[in-house]
Amino acid sequence: MGRIRLDLARGLAVVFADREAALRRVEEWAERGTRLVKLVFGPEGCGKSAWLRQSAELLRELGFDVLYVNPLQREFLAEVGVSDVRSRLVEILREATAEAWGRAAWALIDLARELIKAGRRRVALLADDIFQAIGLDKAAIYVKGMLGVIEYPPRSYDAVVAVVAAGEGVARREIGRHMWADQYPMWNMSRDGFKQLYDQIPGDKPPFEDVWRLTGGNPRLLGQLYEAGWDVDKVVEMFMRGKELNSPDLFRWRGWLEKAVEDPDVLWTVEAPEGLLDILVERNLVVHNLHDRDPRFWVDAPPPERDPELGVGKYVAWQTPLHREAVRKALGYGLRPI
Ligand SMILES: Nc1ncnc2c1ncn2[C@@H]1O[C@H](COP(=O)(O)OP(=O)(O)O)[C@@H](O)[C@H]1O
Ligand SMILES: [Mg+2]
Incomplete structure (x- = not known):
């Protein structure tokens, strides 16, 4: 092919x-x-x-x-x-x-x-x-x-x-x-697949491990980081602004968001406020219903069963570590203009 x-x-x-x-x-x-x-x-x-x-x-x-x-x-x-x-x-x-x-x-x-x-x-x-x-x-x-x-x-x-x-x-x-x-x-790219893409990027670049931990294997983020001259803060802030993460509909759940940044699975509990997961799904911040990692149900390799470092829970996962980072950063700003 x-x-x-x-x-x-x-x-x-x-x-x-x-x-x-x-x-x-x-x-x-x-x-x-x-x-x-x-x-x-x-x-x-x-x-x-x-x-x-x-x-x-x-x-x-x-x-x-x-x-x-x-x-x-x-x-x-x-x-x-x-x-x-x-x-x-x-x-x-x-x-x-x-x-x-x-x-x-x-x-x-x-x-x-x-x-x-x-x-x-x-x-x-x-x-x-x-x-x-x-x-x-x-x-x-x-x-x-x-x-x-x-x-x-x-x-x-x-x-x-x-x-x-x-x-x-x-x-x-x-x-x-x-x-x-x-x-x-479909999940972000597997580590091996992502490495093949990373290897195609010319010039000075951060070590693969760092890029993997930031992007979780998301190729678009790889492109954005490259374009931003690997300025991670800049990309995180672009995300935060683009997704309006300082808005009241998110901040009313501040305490829960703080917990979800540590472990996204708290969103998949009966205690989690109704509607919060929907808001996060709608804003393209998390993906839910990831219960089964049986490869038959995935179009490509499934994500790991759980990977706290990448923000992947058993039931809910941050789309990428950088999405999570943008939320973490927004929590620090509060409702102030960003
Ligand atoms: N398997 C791949 N090999 C090389 N580049 C890829 C691959 N998958 C995605 N990309 C690049 O990563 C970026 C995001 O991918 P895209 O397919 O647009 O994502 P999605 O449709 O899921 O939002 C694009 O620039 C695309 O060309
Ligand atoms: Mg697309």
Whole structure:
């Protein structure tokens, strides 16, 4: 399989690294197709989009017609054997407005049906970061639409692979209420995989151990740290401001946050205030429901059972150690402007 090239930071191109298990998972899905839609979620910047783009390449090589759209990054791919389908997508995206990207996300479903109708027998629909573009309230309907392609195709086919990747922890709940999707969490990169990426970074850099402890294997953070000239405080403060961590809705739970910074599992207790976990999930600070580390339920290697140093609990984990650090720092500022 040809490995794709990606921009890890401004002016820093890298080759797609590792994620072997996740790519094998796609090969598995390609064999017989997905019976339900596969919903992949995980920490922001853990590498969902990169993996999905690499999967598009893999599926193409396996003989699939591949439709991929990412409205957030304004990217689409239509490696399809029916030229009309490709030009229809190009037409929709002629005006590059947010609405057009929302339409393109919906078009994925119609165009997949068109491909099957035209006699294509192996079709992949890869929908990446679409929920902001179509509206979170439409998440479940969208997934149902994808399932419709699998269950009620306009013509028989050999395999349909339907994958949705989402950063929003909330989308997961919205979709999980129905039996339309299998959910697969993806975690930050494994230590070995992350090392392969770290080794691609040129110039002076902090020792691998330090970078691992800061990022917990999150590739986006690696890129951000590189761009910031490895100024950790700067990146932590950017996070704190970007996520408005000095807001009253968080500070009313100050005592609990202090505990959660030490051990995120306190959020998964009956004593924890109702709603706090939801707020933290919504703000993309923690991931919950990590109970089972059985690799069958993960798209790639699961996180460790518990790793207090990285902020990984048995039930709840900080998305990365740096997310936790930003909260810790905000607690020091209090409600003052930051
Ligand atoms: N396996 C990988 N190899 C190389 N770079 C990667 C890999 N995974 C992610 N990246 C890079 O890390 C950054 C964040 O990844 P991305 O896929 O956008 O995360 P997500 O979609 O989960 O938010 C991007 O710059 C991406 O190119
Ligand atoms: Mg993404």
